[in-house]
Each structure stands twice: as C-alpha cells, then as structure tokens.
Amino acid sequence: MTTAVAAPFRFFSLQVVRTRRLGPSLARVTFAGPDLRAFHSDGLDQSLSLFLPHPGQAEPAVPVELGWGSPRSSAVESGGGWWHGWRELPDDVRAVMRSYTLRALRRDADGHTAEVDIDFVLHGLAPGSGIDAGPAARWAAGAAPGDRVLLLGPAAADNRAIRFRPPEDTDLVVIWGDETAVPAACAIVEALPAGTRARVWLEVPHADDVQDLPTAADAEVTWLVRGADGGPGAALATLRGAQLPPAEHPYVWIAGESGCVKELRRHFVGERGIDRRRVTFVGYWRRGLTEEQLREQG
Template sequence: MDARVETPYRIFDVTLGRRTILSPNMARLTFVGPQVRQMATLAPDQRIKIFFPSPNGLPPAIPHRADWYDLYKSTPVKDRAPMRTYTIRYLRADECEVDIDFVLHGDNGPASRWAGAANPGDPVQISAPNRAHHGGNQGYEWKPPAGVRNVLLIADLTAVPAAIGVLEELAGLSAPPVTQAFFEIPEPDDRLPVPVWEGLSLHWMVQLEAAAEHRAYGALMIDAAARANLPQGAFSTEAPPDLPEIDVDTVLPWDRADTKSDSFYGWVAGESDAVRRIRNLLVKERGVERTLVNLMGYWRHGRVRD
C-alpha cells in the first residue's frame, strides 16, 4: 500500500497555470497539474505550504514521503527550497486547479519575488490536505460554533483571501450572522469583491488614505479592534487572564478560539505585532473572553519566517 495517501497532508507537484492581477498589490496565481485532483480544502482559512526555487536556482524537489520535513531541515539553507505559508482561495480539484492569492510586496522575499515574475509552466511544490486521508481535520482555525450570531473579522491584505472566503461561506447561510469585517489594505484599489448581506458592516481601511501616524503595518487593524461593536456575549464574566507575553520576533502569535457559545466569534489575522497588540487590547483592555477569538500572526514586519 502507498503510505503517502494516508497522511493528512501530502506534497503536490504543480506548475503555474496563469496569473490574474486582482489589485495593485494582489495577484491570483492558479496552479495546475494532475496531482491537484487529490487535493482537499477544509475551510476558508485552509493553510498550505508552498516551496519555491532554492537560492541556487533549482526548482523545489521535496520528496513524496511522510518524513520530508526531517530531510528538509537537514538540507543546507543554500540548497533548501524556501517554504512559505499561504491560503487556498479556491480549489477546483476536478479541473486540477487551485487558486492562491499572493500579496505582491516586492522582491524582498522569495515568495513575493517568485509570484511577481513567474511564467506559466514554472514549477513549485505545495504541501496541502490530502483528499485520500480520512481522519482529523487540520490546518485551519475558522471553526465557528453552529448558529453563531455575531462575527468579528479583522485582517490585513495577507489574510484578506481567507477572510473573504469566510464572508462567502457566511453569505451562503440561510441566516448569516451579524458581521463586522475590517480589512486593512495598502491602496484604495485593493478593495476586492465581497458578498454583502443585511447585517454585514464592511470597512476597507486604506493605509494610503490614513493619517501619517496610522500608516504603519497593522495600525488600522488596531484602531478597528478598539472601535468594533462587541455584543454582550463577547465579554468575559471574569477578570482578564494573565496573558503570557509573546516575542513576535521569534514566534508567530497564535491563539485559537475554543468555544461552543453561539453568541460571538472573532477571527483576527495579519502582521504579528499588530495581532499581539490587538490580543492585549481585546482581552485585557476591553474584557473580551479569550476563547472566543482566533488571534493569528501571518507575518512579521522586517523578519523572515518559514
């Protein structure tokens, strides 16, 4: 038996099919290949790893083995395919296509550089959920309780693909929850199409239009956390917990929601120091129940993470 098909995630060999410019700072890259038929996605914030050509210019060649990560870590950095985390935006497994929306932040990182310059046919590899695996769900945090009545989303552009996926899911419900969505974007034209419903209040917060002191990465997200309308059910009945401090230069902040309460559910993702500050603001200052909110650092300004 091929043990590979039983693992929750597996390696997919794909090539770039096409690139679609979505906005000044965002491009949709559609990856294609017969192996995509075996890919799965379990939630709108499904995270995956993408492997790009190594610094020596060679295409990624991660082996299709369950222990690939040990081999990867033992490979010298100069020969190692840079690995970065992204979100499945749309998967059309039957058509062997998967869309991933990339923030184009310049040539300063291997992912953004590759996404800005690659041509159809160029290869990458992806570690993504395996359709053949029948077991526990992995690699996503959007797990709202059934019938949730009030949702808060705060995201910067890296997390907008996942957050719009969440809005699309909610819009399809027979009774979508009251939802506030705050999206920090670099430029006005980075607004992307989203479904709307009565009860959704959508705020595109444009860095270029903000006062100078609010243009730093995440500053508008922090403002949003301070002014969001929170329902009574969002608040803890106890004193705020002692939150352990997080060194965002060494780890990504990652607090998972864990609740069965249908009164409120929060999902916050973006630049790590902004997320750390939002965690303190919501939980310590505003008294939000910690277990009702996912707080996720997606990247760290000035740092390289894989």
C-alpha cells in the same frame, strides 16, 4: 505564518496554469496538476506550505524522495519525514518554503479538486513599499504557465490547519485581517450563509488593492487603506472606535502581523469582554523577521 502540519498531509506536484494581478500589492496564481485529485479541504482559511524554485531553477529543489514523479513513501504521504532532508540542502539550492492560505478551489465533474488559487502579497514590489522584495514575492510577480511548485497540503477535508471554526451558537462574526490575511478572510466572508451577521475590517496598503467581496451574509465590510502613515497601532485605534451590534455569542477571527494580532486579541478579550475561547487569532508574519528567522525561533 506557521503552518500546522498534521496527518494526513502530503505533497502535491503542481504547475501554474494562469496568473492575475489583483492590485499593486496582491497577485493570484492558479495551480493545477493530476496530484490535486487527492487534495481535500473544507476549510475557509486552510493553511498550506509552498516550495518554490530559486531563479534559474526549473523546479524547486527538494530531497530526492520528494522529487517529481518519484514514488511516495509513507513519510511523504503523512507530510512528515522531509524536514531534515530539506534543511540539509545548500541555502542557494534548497527550495524556498513559504506559508499561505488557500484562496479557492474548483472541482471537476467527478468532484475532485482540479485547480487551487493562492493569493500572494507582493511585499517590496508595490509602489512606496519601502522594503526589499522577498523570494516568494519575486517568484509570484514573474510566475508563468508551466512553472512548477511543490505544495504541502491536506489529503483530509477536516484538518488541524483550519482555524475558522465558529461555535454553532454564534450570532455575530467579527473579522480583522491585514493584506496577508485578506485571501482567507475573503474566502470566509464569501462563504458565510445568508442571515449571518458579520462585521469585517480588511487592511491593505493601497486603494487599488480593495476587492469586490460578494456574500449572502448580512456583512458590513470596511476596507482600510493603510497608506504611508498606517502603523501597527492603526488597527487597534480603528477597532476601539467601532461599535459592534449587540450579540450574546460573538465569534472573532483575527489574523495578520503577530504584534497587531496580539493587541487586537487583548482588546476583544480584555476591553470588550468576549470569551477568549471564542477568539481565534493567527500570526501570519512578524514585523522585521523573515519566515526563516521565525522558524528558527520555533
């Protein structure tokens, strides 16, 4: 998943305050810290970048000017000027950077952000996954209160790293996401206002990953348990066979594995005739590639 970094973004020094296992493939980590008073987001699929420590490190290793408690330069406040310094650190020292979406935030009595939740997919750690666990999954599985991270996130409520933007005339919201998009999709569905018609498909590896999803909207939510036989074409076959309610101005949001997302976009635009300007599609990951490899490809 590629995070769109646009000013005003900045770094936030945070600590884990609690963790919760949501299922075999998903874990929720709650972060807090004084820096969050400057964290602002009105987005339901807000993209973030997390910097995580390697095993044995007390905190993520970043360039000195981004260190814990150090003065924040103008480059840091805008979220820029850090990339080259971070890349120049040795591979086994440099903080692990991974992209996520905000699951939820909670404010204090003064209206400032006090806590944020981020849901992690435990790739390679769930039973029968058949893949090697990555550094972020391993970190999340062992996260404990007091663990330190660095977050690159928004200091402005409306920013370019928010993708869910249905036009005002939308009369039907259609959503599909795999487990990497479940946090954003759930935040979106929970926030839909009463009377909003929505059809939602969420794909997860295990039945125990299915979550309760309260919403005031007129939403039909279908959880798809992928299992061992669920390949890249399963989502397309499901959506092709789905009957959507009639709508003059539908809006579609699809996110997850890049190849699957592209297939679904072609389905909605080419086969269902939905205006491409009303289809938001986000590739959070690509099958067979790490985030480092994706980043190198540009």
